[in-house]
Amino acid sequence: MNEHTRSFRDLSAEGFDTRTLLKNAAEQAIERRYEDLFIVDVDSHHYETEAFKEIAEFIDDPVLRHEAKFQGTSRGGISSESGSYQELAGRITRYPERKNEKVPSTPHRDIVLMERWMDQLGVDMAVMFPTPMLNLSNCPRHEVEVGLARGYNRWLCDTILDKEPRIKSMLYLPFHDPEACYQIIEEFGERKGVVGFMVTATHYTRNYQNPYMKMYAALQERNLPLGFHAAFTWADQSLQLTNRFIAVHGLGFTWCNMLHMANWLVNGMPERFPKLKTIWIESGLAWLPFMMQRLDNEFMMRTSDAPLLKRKPSEYMREMYFTSQPMEMVDNRKALEVTFEMINAPTQLLYSSDYPHWDMDLPSTIYDLPFIDMEAKKNILGRNAQKLFNLEPVLSPVKQARLAARKAAGVAGVAAE
C-alpha cells in the first residue's frame, strides 16, 4: 500500500527508506513547481563505504589492494583518531539507518540511493563526492592516498558516471603528490560525467608550490574547474584544542579553505592561471566577507607582499565560485544579503545540498530567499552550474512527468531554461 494514502503509520514497524524520510521535501518541490527550474546540486555525497569491496578491486597495487580489502575504509569508532560524531550520536537517523535501506539489484545501489533523494528534493543533476575518502588527505602514507584515489576514480567512472547521466563528479586529487594529480587529470579528464577535479582542503600542503603548476595548467587547458572541498580533521594542531564536534566542525570547515584561499590569492594564482576556475565547497558563506575585508585591508598596506596581484583580493574572489551549503540563515538575513552582494551571488553562487550529511540544505533555502529575484534564484539553483560545467539542462524524469501532467491538465507551465 502506498505510504501516503494509509490513514496511519507506526514508526516502529517501518523500515528506513530515503523517500519516506524526504517526503516533506517532495511536497516542497511540488508546491514550488521545481519542474519549472533546472536544479543542479554541486555538492552531494555517497557513502562509498558500502561499495568499498568493489572499489578495492580497482586498486592497481596488489599489496595495497589486499590491505584495503582487509582494513575497509570506515572510521574506527569513538576511540579512533578523529572520534567524530557528526551524526549527532544517532539523532540524524539516516546515518545509522542507511545501511538497512532496501534497493533493487540493479542499477547500482549508489545510483538508486542518489536518485531517490534527488527526486524528493527536486534535483535534476548532482555532483557527487565520496565521504570517508575525503579524509585520505590526512593519510600519512601518500602512496596509499594515490593508490586509493586512482582505484576510486576508476570505479566511479566505470560503475556510476558511465551509467547514470544525472550524476556528475569532480574527481579526488591526491594532492600530496602533484605528479600523480597531473596523471589523474590526464587519465580521467575526458571521462563521461567528470566535470572537474577536487582537492580536500585538509591537505596541509602549499598550493602555491611549483610542482603544482603543471596540473593547474592542465585543468585550465581543459576548462575544468578546480574545487577545494572543505573538511576538518581533529588531528589539526589548533583544532585539537576543541572538545565538541560543533567547534571542530564550525571552525575546521572554514579554516581549511581560508588557508588555501589566502595562499592562492597572495601567490597570484588568479593572475598565473586567469582562466582556471576555482570552486570553494562546503564552507558556507560567512567566511567570505571576512576574508575579503581582511585581505583587502592588509593588501593595501602591503602590495609588495603579493606583487602578482593587479587588483584587490576581493575582486579576484568575486570571480570565483562558491557552493551555498551550509548557508548561515539563523537571525542574520541582513548579513546574508550583504554577503550575497559581496560575492556577486547571482553569477557566482552554486546551490548545494551536501545530502545526506547532517547539515544538508534543501533547494528551498535558495528558492524562499526574499532579497533576490527569480532570475537570480534560477541562476543559483542551476544555471550557474550549467554554464560552469557545460551541462545539458535535462530535467529529471519525475519533473518531466509533472510538466507533462500539467500540460495535459491545461495548466500553464514554464519550460526549464
Add this chain to the structure above:
Amino acid sequence: MPEVLVCKDGEIKDGDVRLIRVGREEIGVIRHRDSYYAYRNLCPHQGGPACEGLRMPQVVDRIGEGGILLGQTFDEDDMHIVCPWHGYEFHLADGCHVIDKRLRLKKYEVVKRGGEIFVAV
C-alpha cells in the same frame, strides 16, 4: 473541535510514535511515560518530519563549585523531539525549540476518553 481517533489506549507502546494523516497535515502522536503528545510532523527549520526522529533527553553539563565541569548527564525529565533531518530539538512538553521559543512545532490537544486516544484537530 473535531476529534480524530488515534488508537486504543496502550496500542502505541511507550516511546513509540503513530503518524496519522488528517487532510494535508500529518500529525505525530507520541507516547512517553504514559502520556500522549501530538504535534504536526513538520519542522519549522527546513520542513523535516520532526516527529519521525528520536526522542532524546536534554543533555546537561554538570558544573560544580567554582565552575568546575564534573561531567555530562541526561535530564530525563526534559525529553526532546529531535528532527531527523538536522537535529533541531524541541521540548516534548510544549513543542518549543530548546533555545528559540519562536520556533515551535504545531501542537494538538490529545483527549483520552473511554479507553481511546483522540486528537483534536
